Amino acid sequence: MRKEIANYIELIIRIGINIQKGQILVVSAPVETFEFTRKVVETAYKFGAKEVVVNWVDEVCGKYRYIYGADEIFDNYPKYQADMMKDYAKKGAAFLSIYATDPEILKDVDQERVARAQKARSIALKGYYEKAMNNEVQWCVVSIPTDAWSKKIYPELQGEKAKEKLWNQILSIVRADSENPVEEWNKHLTNLKNTMNYLNSMKFRKLRYRNSLGTDLEIGLPKGHIWTAGGETSKDGVYFVANMPTEEVFTLPKKDEVNGIVYSSKPFCYGGNLIENFYLKFKDGKVVEAGAEKGEETLIKFLDSDDGAKYLGEVALVPYDSPISNSNTVFYNTLFDENASCHLALGQAYPVCLEGGSEMNEEELKENGVNISMVHEDFMVGTSDLEIIGITEDGEEILIMKDGNFCK
Template sequence: MDNDLIRKYAHLIVKTGLNLQPKQMLVITSPIECAPFTRLVSQVAYEAGARDVVIQWKDELFSKIRFLHAPEEVFEEFPAWQKEFYLSYVHQGAAFLSISASDPELMKDVNPDRMTKAQKASSTALKDYRERLMSNKNVWCVVSIPTAAWAMKVFPHLSEEKSIEKLWEVILKTVRVDTQNPDTSWQEHKANLKTRLDFLNSSALKSLHYKNSLGTDLRINLPDNYTWLGGSEYTPDGLEFIANLPTEEVFTLPEKTGVNGIVVSSMPLNYNGNLIEQFSLTFKDGRIIDFSAQKGFETLKNIIETDEGSHYLGEVALVPFDSPISNSKILFFNTLFDENASCHLAIGKAYPVCLENGANLTPKELEQAGVNDSLVHVDFMIGTSDLDIIGFTVDEEEVPIFKDGNFAFRI
């Protein structure tokens, strides 16, 4: 691969994604397979004036060994030192970078109950940390680079070397690093997203009605004082950052008890190394009352049954079918990319920042405003080429939002 492009990518992550400030701490969570790139990012961060860089290495092959052989009770525990690790840095105002590059089916032989227990223990212990990030009190960014197992899943007909090379090429294109000036390209992209946000936020919508030929027929009410976000996000101090590289979505939150109907997935969902395929969810008064899956039913069941909030939705996101990642016709088996190729929803916790002044409200005030809370936030894709979405105002006036998979309004 072109080392200059890879270095440009590292600079984009540090300067645009994280907008790292002089003397700021940076915490990186990275698979060990991504070590060379992670070290490059750390070097770029130091060059940008980082006070220090701390790396939390993840080894998914060891994780599989542990899930298969460790005694059951260890998955209900979370080390106190790990909790303190994240809390100490989050309260120092650190920036957080996560590199997402897992093997989509590594954990298919693991009992999903064990993984659910581990996920719940982790989410419970790190609740304060997660809430600070989801309220944008710290800058954070999620990115990806190829690993051999992931690349071979995406491009199974290529050799390992060629599949990695191809995935690098695609990733660098999706984050606009292949353009002459990535910073300029991102400024233009953010401006385009803002045009969509301005239309949606000025339309005073009270609900959205989704329909397509897969069987989706879903009505989602929106809470009072919601706002659509996308592209740039901001800390309470006004520091701009981009939480996902790439990003093509605009998103908001649903009213917790205002979701009714059925929604059908349009892509497989990779959740902790397990694939969930061809699944549907049925809602009544916001709550999931029925669900099905052709593959990965137990994994889906465990997500939904994590806690009370995981029976409800926390995010509504719009992505046109005619968008760069979707037009690549590549199924990535990685939510960071697949969610930016498709309209999607999320099971579980809502982003408080999608409510005016939401980041400053107490949990009780958020609950009263119809904002869902949960230990999980799991995006799943529902967009298709024939998806229609009609918005409704308080007076039930119809506002076309999507027609045949794309925005029905011009930007």
């Protein structure tokens, strides 16, 4: 195994998950990543894991299920799978997801079936998702190249050459090719924290977005909102990094105070389908109009997932001049594309982004303007000419980002 890949695996276990001695690690991984996943398992044990449980998934078999399965199965999610996730969360396990899919694996299947299956899964796993979004457990999402994903990004390259190029891109982006990757990550997390502290000190009331794509959007922020970045701290006091890579500083919007129009700057992959060149028009927080050049049916079905899917749940700032953006690559993978661009998310908000939010029940969160939903999906809006202005409580306007980058 390449030294850089071994470095990456160590970063995942030490910095991403930050596995604790005697802790259980639950890994979700595509079957195609078996060699990498086996090394992750071994490394987790070496750093003190009590047990490592691997849940293998095969997206090709999943596609066959959508094509040939009986219609009634798409309204149900296996109870034993949901119970397993909730049970491990109660035991204080950490959760790692290796997210590496074919961006268009489900483009030819019935989108109604996909939407129903997604909804059933979200309902069944609600308890687990609530624990993750409240940082009650350590969790981390990472990606590695697969044949189909690599070919989508680099169609001009054949087989292993495309995969090798994507490996090189990923290893550079996650700083695994540096002389001391752990030290580099600690420096990076410190820089993110400095930006986070500045934004928290300003206590902005609103953000205004504008760019040449036509975006003209105003987003209200609730009183007591908290910007967060880089790492999180679990209920047991363990610091972990939920996304590798991560370049974002994020908070939550006030549910009913989003108005205007926003245009996507990169494709949005949802349910094995690509949605491209789309727009969303908001009034009093809710999407009242939407359209897309490609994948509009998928976009509309997503917006109909539940009431909360039509409202924003996350506001994330990412400098345009960042390692992922500077690669000049569209990854067709939310984990990477969202960290190359300022982005927003439709659906569930993170309660940890509101003072006292982690201790609030669902009704209390709603009363404080927090969006509640079964879904949470990021989409990219950042461009090289994006301007973001922060508006304080007394109406002062302060330029936060110009030409896609932070002013401070």
